Every structure is written in C-alpha cells, then in structure tokens.
Amino acid sequence: MSTRNRKGKRGPPDKNGAPEKPGPEALKGAQSQGTDHDMQRVQAVTTKRILLRVTFIVLTLGIVALLSSQGDQSGLTTFVKQDETVQKRILNVACSKDYKKYQHFEGCTPRRCGRGVMDGLVGQDEAGQLLRIAKRGLALGGSNGGASILDLHSGALSKGDTFINLYEMVKANKHKTVFSEDDFSLYRKVKNRIRAAIAEEFGIQPDRLHLTHPTFFSRMTTRPAKTVHDEYWHLHIDKETYGSFDYTSLLYLSDYGHDFTGGRFVFVDKEANSTVEPRTGRVSFFTSGSENLHFVEKVASGTRFAITVSFSCDTKHAIADPHVKL
Ligand SMILES: O=C(O)CCC(=O)C(=O)O
Numbered sequence: 377m378s379t380r381n382r383k384g385k386r387g388p389p390d391k392n393g394a395p396e397k398p399g400p401e402a403l404k405g406a407q408s409q410g411t412d413h414d415m416q417r418v419q420a421v422t423t424k425r426i427l428l429r430v431t432f433i434v435l436t437l438g439i440v441a442l443l444s445s446q447g448d449q450s451g452l453t454t455f456v457k458q459d460e461t462v463q464k465r466i467l468n469v470a471c472s473k474d475y476k477k478y479q480h481f482e483g484c485t486p487r488r489c490g491r492g493v494m495d496g497l498v499g500q501d502e503a504g505q506l507l508r509i510a511k512r513g514l515a516l517g518g519s520n521g522g523a524s525i526l527d528l529h530s531g532a533l534s535k536g537d538t539f540i541n542l543y544e545m546v547k548a549n550k551h552k553t554v555f556s557e558d559d560f561s562l563y564r565k566v567k568n569r570i571r572a573a574i575a576e577e578f579g580i581q582p583d584r585l586h587l588t589h590p591t592f593f594s595r596m597t598t599r600p601a602k603t604v605h606d607e608y609w610h611l612h613i614d615k616e617t618y619g620s621f622d623y624t625s626l627l628y629l630s631d632y633g634h635d636f637t638g639g640r641f642v643f644v645d646k647e648a649n650s651t652v653e654p655r656t657g658r659v660s661f662f663t664s665g666s667e668n669l670h671f672v673e674k675v676a677s678g679t680r681f682a683i684t685v686s687f688s689c690d691t692k693h694a695i696a697d698p699h700v701k702l
C-alpha cells in the first residue's frame with residue numbers, strides 16, 4: 377500500500393473543491409510531521425507483517441517436522457526402526473470383541489492385548505546360526521514363487537508349486553540328517569526364551585503357552601507368486617488365519633534396508649498404520665486377535681528371512697519340540 381495515495385485522499389478540499397494549498401512553512405512542518413507519523417506507521421505495519429510471516433514459517437516448519445518424525449503422508453508411522461536397538465517397546469491395544477467368540481482359557485487367553493518388540497532377547501550369533509539352519513533346509517526345496525517356508529516340526533518344506541516333507545525325503549534318499557541335535561537345541565532354547573518373554577509381558581505362567589502349528593522359517597523374495605501360498609502380503613488376523621494362535625511372535629533373521637527393501641511388517645490401525653522394520657535378532661510379538669490386524673509389505677529387493685513362532689492356550693493344539701529324526 378502506497379502512503380502517497382492515502383496522503384492525497386486525506387487533504388481537505390478548498391472552496392472550489394480543490395485541495396487547500398498550505399504555505400511553504402506550514403507545508404514544511406506539515407510535511408515533516410506527516411512524514412514522521414507515516415514512517416512510524418509504515419514501520420509498525422512492516423514489523424507486524426514480518427512477525428506474522430516468521431510465526432507462520434516457524435509453525436509450518438514445526439508441523440512438517442512433527443509429521444515427518446511420525447510418518448509419511450500415507451499415514452504410516454514406524455513402531456520400531458531397523459537402525460534403533462530397543463530393549464523392550466510395548467504398545468497396549470484394546471482387545472478386540474472377537475475374543476468372546478473364542479474358547480476362553482483362564483490364566484492364558486489375553487485379558488490385556490498389545491504388541492511388543494525386543495532386540496536383546498536373541499543374540500546376533502544365535503540369529504546367524506538360525507539363518508544358516510534356514511538356508512540349509514530351504515536349499516533342499518524352495519517355492520517357484522516369492523515365499524518359501526520350512527517347518528522344523530512337521531518337516532513341511534515348499535518345493536516348486538507345492539510342499540514336500542523334508543524328513544521323509546531325507547529318509548527315502550538315505551541322506552544323513554540335515555539338522556543336528558545342536559541345531560534343534562538352539563531352536564528350542566530361543567523358542568523358550570521368546571515364550572518366557574511373552575508370558576512375563578502378559579502375566580501368564582510360561583507352561584500355559586504351548587508351541588503350536590504352524591511354526592516355521594520363512595524366506596521371501598521378489599519373485600512373482602505362483603500359488604496362493606506365495607502371497608504373503610495379504611492383510612490378515614492370525615487368530616482367524618491359523619485358528620490355534622493366541623500369541624504370535626516373529627524372530628527376524630535379516631535386516632530391512634540392508635538385506636532387502638520392502639518387506640516391513642505393518643500393523644493396520646484406525647488412525648495410522650505402524651511398521652516394525654525387521655532387524656537381525658529382533659523379536660516382535662503380539663496377541664493374535666483382530667486388535668493386531670497386519671500384513672507384510674511385498675519385498676522390493678533382496679531376500680527376507682524370519683521365523684514365525686506361535687503359541688496357543690489350548691493344549692489340544694500343542695506341538696512337540698523338534699528333535700533329530702532318525
Ligand atoms: O514375517 C512376518 O513379519 C509376518 C508373517 C506373518 O504375518 C505370519 O506368519 O502370519
């Protein structure tokens with residue numbers, strides 16, 4: 377806005393309607409008085425504008441920083457990042473109403489629901505050894521599509537477009553056993569540690585939690601799916617998908633952003649989805665009802681290894697620890 381225009385409009389009209397012409401001295405004084413006054417107004421308005429702009433910029437930057445620290449524009453937040461180490465991070469979530477329709481096992485069925493991540497539970501050397509076990513077993517089979525599994529308990533192994541039984545194949549081919557008692561002993565030790573951590577978190581006696589089927593190693597790649605078994609990325613509820621699950625845990629054997637991209641675990645919540653970024657040795661666990669609806673993103677590059685270790689409150693669904701099959 378120009379001060380000259382405002383000044384022109386404000387001058388009183390003379391009798392002819394023309395603005396009165398003040399004398400030179402008056403004009404000088406009036407001009408200098410008007411100029412000082414106007415200068416002060418201009419400065420005040422300019423200062424106010426600068427302050428408003430600075431406030432606006434600071435607020436905008438603050439909001440952008442807050443949003444980027446919490447998630448991206450798609451409403452995705454990160455529960456645990458790959459490059460952080462968490463002793464234990466817990467989020468309590470309200471148990472779904474679905475529990476009413478399931479059989480209740482007092483002292484075991486979740487009364488409190490939630491999810492948690494622990495990085496210190498399984499050592500890097502243990503995770504490395506478990507990865508070698510997974511690779512050794514999966515090398516004897518492997519899906520034609522992007523998802524292969526190996527179940528140490530039953531011997532189920534993806535092969536081509538179907539599954540074979542690794543233990544039967546080994547027996548039929550008169551191979552030496554693929555896994556040693558040390559391998560199984562490590563597997564049991566790690567499984568029991570995960571079980572104890574879940575039991576402690578949810579206030580359950582560990583022996584009330586029974587290992588259940590399916591408990592398996594998984595290998596996920598970028599290969600296109602050949603059968604439905606390769607479609608690991610679907611949204612699901614473990615309790616609905618697997619029936620026997622009450623508490624699910626995942627032990628990651630590879631690193632998001634290093635060994636593979638994509639492949640993050642995603643909890644689907646009302647407000648915003650939240651991811652667990654796999655990290656070698658990281659244990660993620662949660663109650664298996666619809667309060668923990670989830671999916672795994674498609675792997676975009678590399679290979680992702682994990683173990684799904686699942687527990688049931690129902691003794692009918694208990695499976696035995698794996699041993700060397702002779
Ligand atoms: O591997 C994962 O991160 C999750 C797998 C999963 O959702 C499942 O096995 O039910």
Ligand SMILES: [Fe+2]
Binds near residue numbers: 612613614670
């Ligand atoms: Fe699942």
